[in-house]
Amino acid sequence: MSIFITPTIETDRLILRPLDLKDADDVFEWTGDERVAEYMIYPCHKNIEVTIEWLCSLDSLENEYTWGFVRKSDGKLIGSGGMRFRTEENVWSFGYNLRYDCWGQGYTTEASKRMIEYAYSENNAREFVSEHAVENTASGRVIEKCGLVFDGYSEYSKFDNSRTFKCKKYRMILK
Numbered sequence: 001m002s003i004f005i006t007p008t009i010e011t012d013r014l015i016l017r018p019l020d021l022k023d024a025d026d027v028f029e030w031t032g033d034e035r036v037a038e039y040m041i042y043p044c045h046k047n048i049e050v051t052i053e054w055l056c057s058l059d060s061l062e063n064e065y066t067w068g069f070v071r072k073s074d075g076k077l078i079g080s081g082g083m084r085f086r087t088e089e090n091v092w093s094f095g096y097n098l099r100y101d102c103w104g105q106g107y108t109t110e111a112s113k114r115m116i117e118y119a120y121s122e123n124n125a126r127e128f129v130s131e132h133a134v135e136n137t138a139s140g141r142v143i144e145k146c147g148l149v150f151d152g153y154s155e156y157s158k159f160d161n162s163r164t165f166k167c168k169k170y171r172m173i174l175k
């Protein structure tokens with residue numbers, strides 16, 4: 001087990017950087033939005049205290065990077081994503097969420113490709129997995145556009161067990 005230090009990296013339109021407590025208001029814009037949280041493993045944040053608690057937990061997460069996505073054009077924090085090394089399976093899994101008014105503009109695909117590239121070059125990551133609730137087709141498109149291919153069905157539940165989703169799993173093995 002190790003604590004990864006999330007670096008600042010970039011794409012054409014985004015800066016991917018570590019999140020900190022000062023970001024709480026901006027992050028709550030999406031963690032507190034039912035439309036964004038619906039298929040996420042976390043239950044929608046009821047108040048900003050929950051978001052602050054989550055931000056405080058990031059520094060001690062093991063084997064995981066968490067990036068905030070900042071739009072270069074206006075400096076706005078519009079979402080976040082994570083890349084986690086699952087030691088037991090020797091694979092890297094990734095996920096993301098974006099504030100609602102920024103959906104459908106290719107930001108998540110752009111950020112996810114960069115997260116993959118970073119783990120590939122800096123951590124020697126070669127095998128990547130991701131999954132999405134069957135109904136969450138937009139996430140499926142992001143995963144496919146990152147090059148992963150369908151690898152079967154499974155299911156996952158929210159942390160508070162309030163909902164369980166049938167999900168599609170994907171995998172990619174790079175040379």
Ligand SMILES: CC(C)(COP(=O)(O)OP(=O)(O)OC[C@H]1O[C@@H](n2cnc3c(N)ncnc32)[C@H](O)[C@@H]1OP(=O)(O)O)[C@@H](O)C(=O)NCCC(=O)NCCS
Nearest residue numbers: 036096097098103104105106107108109132137138139141
């Ligand atoms: C999933 C999510 C991160 C996608 O972010 P995004 O920045 O809009 O994604 P992109 O613009 O890079 O790509 C979205 C793709 O899905 C497609 N798409 C968008 N809405 C769709 C819908 N309702 N049905 C089918 N496809 C859809 C887009 O057309 C695009 O594909 P294309 O380039 O082939 O046209 C965003 O919708 C979100 O934050 N959802 C809530 C959180 C979440 O579900 N996270 C993933 C959990 S597994």
